Amino acid sequence: MRLLFLGDMVGRTGRTVVWEKLPGLIEEYGFDFVAVNGENAAGGFGITEEIYLKTIDAGADVVTTGNHVWDQREALSFCERQDRFIRPANFPDGAPGRGSGIYVARNGARVLVTNIMGRIFMSPDLDDPFMTVEKALAACPLGEQADAVVIDFHAEATSEKQCFGHFVDGRASLVVGTHTHIPTADYQILNGGTAYISDAGMCGDYDSSLGMDKEEPINRFVSKIPKGRFEAATGPATLCGVAVEISDRTGLAETIQPLRIGPRLEESLPVF
Numbered sequence: 001m002r003l004l005f006l007g008d009m010v011g012r013t014g015r016t017v018v019w020e021k022l023p024g025l026i027e028e029y030g031f032d033f034v035a036v037n038g039e040n041a042a043g044g045f046g047i048t049e050e051i052y053l054k055t056i057d058a059g060a061d062v063v064t065t066g067n068h069v070w071d072q073r074e075a076l077s078f079c080e081r082q083d084r085f086i087r088p089a090n091f092p093d094g095a096p097g098r099g100s101g102i103y104v105a106r107n108g109a110r111v112l113v114t115n116i117m118g119r120i121f122m123s124p125d126l127d128d129p130f131m132t133v134e135k136a137l138a139a140c141p142l143g144e145q146a147d148a149v150v151i152d153f154h155a156e157a158t159s160e161k162q163c164f165g166h167f168v169d170g171r172a173s174l175v176v177g178t179h180t181h182i183p184t185a186d187y188q189i190l191n192g193g194t195a196y197i198s199d200a201g202m203c204g205d206y207d208s209s210l211g212m213d214k215e216e217p218i219n220r221f222v223s224k225i226p227k228g229r230f231e232a233a234t235g236p237a238t239l240c241g242v243a244v245e246i247s248d249r250t251g252l253a254e255t256i257q258p259l260r261i262g263p264r265l266e267e268s269l270p271v272f
């Protein structure tokens, strides 16, 4: 099966490029399953139900999130009724919504998707991401209850991301890093057959600071005195993600290729 993962949509420009381009990409490349990280889709902070629904309408099978998941308070309620919306699985017991789900792809494959947050330079009080993924994989092992396993590992430190990838190597189809908003060049198939990239990059304006208008972040680095709020950048967005070919027989990855379309970064289109 062919899977597309798109990194964090940031602001109006980021979500619009996904809504505009995703239907054509699915058609052109025959993607069987699409996951999109939506944690920054509403002005850079969280996601509304309307944005979530439009992203599903555009062709996403699932929307993952991260540390910004609750920035729009309505997410605390709509996460309960929208079963294609996934918040990090390692929140404390009792958190609303779901941290993983099993979905049927266009080719009939059962895809386990989970979203797990790293703790280094993030929220150290979250549950252990390694034990969290162990539980998710035990409940729905690749090759048994799942034909493919996709893990959005939302983390800051590349060391934690790499170790997490190796930890689940051979037990997941894809470990894709999100959160840092910058695409990395280390996309590869790990020894056990898991496709891996430290960060998919964002879908957003790369003439920015992580998709936010750059003036205020620069001001804070220089003066240490906030002058205003962080606002999402509004220039044309570049779409960033990875396209993965997954074996129907083993559920492991055969290829992982970067996908970048837009005005700022060098274009990269998958070849199948």
Ligand SMILES: [Fe+2]
Pocket (backbone or CB within 6 Å): 008, 039, 040, 066, 178, 179, 180, 181
């Ligand atoms: Fe993000």
Ligand SMILES: [Fe+2]
Pocket (backbone or CB within 6 Å): 039, 066, 067, 068, 154, 178, 179, 180
């Ligand atoms: Fe994040």
